[in-house]
Structures are given as C-alpha cells and as structure tokens.
Amino acid sequence: MSSIMKSILKSDSFTEKTLTKKHPLGLRSLDLNEKDIKYSNATLNVNTKEIILDGIKISIRNEQITPPFIIEVEHSFPFLKMHFEIEGSSKYTPKNTLSVPVTIPNGHYNFFYLPKVKGTLRYDSTHRKTLEIIFTKAYLKKVFGASFKDASSEFGIALENNSPFLMWEQSKPITPQLHLIIDKIINCNYKGGLKKAYLESKTIEILTLFFDEIQHKKNNQKAFLNKDDYAKILNAEVLLKENLKKPPTISELSKLTGINQCKLKQNFKLVFNQPIFTYVTELRMEKAKNLITNQGYTIAETAYEVGYKNPQHFTAAFKKKHNYLPSSLKVVCSKN
Structure with missing residues (x-):
C-alpha cells in the first residue's frame, strides 16, 4: 500500500501542464506541518498556505487567475471536505458515478463527501479567496466517538456506505457567525502546538454547527x-x-x-x-x-x-x- 495520497491536476494554464500533489497517508502528522506555496505564470498567481494537523488539511488560498480557468482533477483517496468560497466561485463536474456535481458561488459554502474524485473544476472569477478543509473519516470518528452516526445523521450513513453526499444541494451563504470563525483560522498568529490546538478547536466548532444543521435538516425540507x-x-x-x-x-x-x-x-x-x-x-x-x-x-x-x-x-x-x-x-x- 502506498504511504502517500495523490492529487493530480491537469490544465493548459499550468506551465508543466500536469501537477502532482502528495499528502501523507491519512493526513497523519504528529506535529503541526505548515508550508506556504506560491505558483505564478502569465495566466495565474496563486498563494496558498497549507497546514496539516492529524487527520486534517487546511488550505487558505488567494488566487489571481484568467477565467475561465479549467482543471482536470483526480484524487487517489476519498474526498471529505468543507469548502468556503469567500470570494470567487467554484464548479466541479464529475466524470464518474462515485462523485456528484458541486457548485459553490461567491460568498457560499458546502460540505461534501466524494468517494472517488475524477472530473473538471471550473473557476469563473479573476480573484478567488477560499478556505478549504479536508478530513479523513478516521478523524471525524475520533472527534465524535461512538456518537458519530447520531451526530452526523445521513452524512454518517453516506460515509459508512461509501456513497457520495452533498450536505446542501444548493450551497449556502457564509453567515456572519461562520465568517468570524473563518477569519480566526485565516489570521491565527499562534505557533507550534498552540496553533495546532487552536485550529483544531475552530475546525470542530464549524463541524458542530454543520452537524447540528444536518440534524435539523428534515424540519427545513419544506422550506426550499x-x-x-x-x-x-x-x-x-x-x-x-x-x-x-x-x-x-x-x-x-x-x-x-x-x-x-x-x-x-x-x-x-x-x-x-x-x-x-x-x-x-x-x-x-x-x-x-x-x-x-x-x-x-x-x-x-x-x-x-x-x-x-x-x-x-x-x-x-x-x-x-x-x-x-x-x-x-x-x-x-x-x-x-
């Protein structure tokens, strides 16, 4: 078994045409693992801060691009992610049956599970600012323990059955409450173990809000x-x-x-x-x-x-x- 997880990105906008990103298996990291990534050419200018905790990967992106910016994307691992499109927009179109379309407009967010990612990403804004947090199933089960299925409701069932799941068919606007938490994550100035603990606490705070909303989702079905x-x-x-x-x-x-x-x-x-x-x-x-x-x-x-x-x-x-x-x-x- 490979000791790494891979993401393969292909685009004519990349100088190399194909980029391969590697992540530690299970996003495992005993200590906070943080790096700044810069990528620039004639059509894009990308600044990304990537932070790997134990079972979590946080990506803070700030991008200037020439739209429409299209990427063929494929991951070698199940994709469990909450995505905040603070500025810009994102549209994923799958090329398989183990993922579903995900559209996130400007100022919106969503939380989704895709057992296998292979498809197309399209960005139509010249400026994108995002917060993206990837999890492993093991991390969620560790956080919520034996109550995971009850806490996550239909989301937990989808994970157990390895079925694609989109928390909201229509991505939701980022609320002021979420904006405050997002700002705290993006602007966190702590270092080392203190930063790791702080970012984990903020991530769990968002998850708690999400799962609370899942549990009340049925009551709101009539309200679309x-x-x-x-x-x-x-x-x-x-x-x-x-x-x-x-x-x-x-x-x-x-x-x-x-x-x-x-x-x-x-x-x-x-x-x-x-x-x-x-x-x-x-x-x-x-x-x-x-x-x-x-x-x-x-x-x-x-x-x-x-x-x-x-x-x-x-x-x-x-x-x-x-x-x-x-x-x-x-x-x-x-x-x-």
Whole structure:
C-alpha cells in the first residue's frame, strides 16, 4: 500500500501542464506541518498556505487567475471536505458515478463527501479567496466517538456506505457567525502546538454547527425556495452588506428586490436562519471586529463605519452580542 495520497491536476494554464500533489497517508502528522506555496505564470498567481494537523488539511488560498480557468482533477483517496468560497466561485463536474456535481458561488459554502474524485473544476472569477478543509473519516470518528452516526445523521450513513453526499444541494451563504470563525483560522498568529490546538478547536466548532444543521435538516425540507426567490434574497443580503452605515428599511429593501415585505422577511429568515435586523447587527459586529483588530480603528471610528452615530450605543450592542467590551480587542491587538 502506498504511504502517500495523490492529487493530480491537469490544465493548459499550468506551465508543466500536469501537477502532482502528495499528502501523507491519512493526513497523519504528529506535529503541526505548515508550508506556504506560491505558483505564478502569465495566466495565474496563486498563494496558498497549507497546514496539516492529524487527520486534517487546511488550505487558505488567494488566487489571481484568467477565467475561465479549467482543471482536470483526480484524487487517489476519498474526498471529505468543507469548502468556503469567500470570494470567487467554484464548479466541479464529475466524470464518474462515485462523485456528484458541486457548485459553490461567491460568498457560499458546502460540505461534501466524494468517494472517488475524477472530473473538471471550473473557476469563473479573476480573484478567488477560499478556505478549504479536508478530513479523513478516521478523524471525524475520533472527534465524535461512538456518537458519530447520531451526530452526523445521513452524512454518517453516506460515509459508512461509501456513497457520495452533498450536505446542501444548493450551497449556502457564509453567515456572519461562520465568517468570524473563518477569519480566526485565516489570521491565527499562534505557533507550534498552540496553533495546532487552536485550529483544531475552530475546525470542530464549524463541524458542530454543520452537524447540528444536518440534524435539523428534515424540519427545513419544506422550506426550499425557487431559483428566482433565492437570487432575490441573496441580492437583499448584498444590499445590506454594501450599506451597513445606513441599511435600507424593510420597505426600501422590498422595493429594491421586488419582493413583498412579508415574503422578504419570511424568505430571508429561511435562507439566513435569522431575521433581517439580527443579521444586520451580526454583519456590523463582524466588520467592527475586523476594523478594530486588523485595521487599528478607534472605537468611535468603528462605530461610525458600521452605522452607529453614538459610540456608546455601539459599545452596548457589541457587549450584548459578545459579552465583552470592544475596547478589550484593542488590548489583545496591542499585545500581538
């Protein structure tokens, strides 16, 4: 038996035409194994950070490409992955019966199991930023123990039967809650064993959210939207994100998206699992954290940027959401 797992990537956009990536069998690594990979030619510029824990591989990608960028892909191992398309889009089209199509638009994510990967990847955006986490079956069973089947429901059954499984037929928008966890993974500054433990804890946090959603999936089957309604709700979210300083009212959003107010509120909650006002607050708090910790904004400046005229009102809303003051982020930031 081979002691490595292989990924074979073929594209006319590669200088070598074919790239072979090797991974340790079972993604085994007693210590944190981290490397930065850079690849550049006339049609693409790729910066990837790859981190192998014990049974997990985390890839943080930042790519500039010339679309459409098409890759023939084949893996020598079962593919168990959660994929966050932070910017850009990804479309996998299988050439076998042991995998299924996977389409992840801009700002969306999905979690899937493909027993055998052989097919085509297509990217249609000039800039892609992604977080991709690959697991082994053994890792999931280790984390959830004897309760794995109960915790993972139909996903666990698919793994046991070696059947392809896509958690959501229609990839879901990345929520503010997930964005916060993703940012913590991407911007983690810890080293060595501390970083390994931290990244594992964040990965398990995401898995817990996913499996909790699987268990409630049946209750939501009746709630699927048609393509047109779904696209309008995604447009509503974009409008809210682009106007956090002064978000449109329900009435204004209804007119901008062409959905009546009742349907807008109902469908928005269906897609994003929370009311519009709650979602806007989460978006504001997510942006606030980034402005304070990564861009050095003051509390007053941050309050203004996320739509609060009064810094005290912002501070109160932040504390209500996170149970600590935004000023404590400045302390953490200065220590780093």
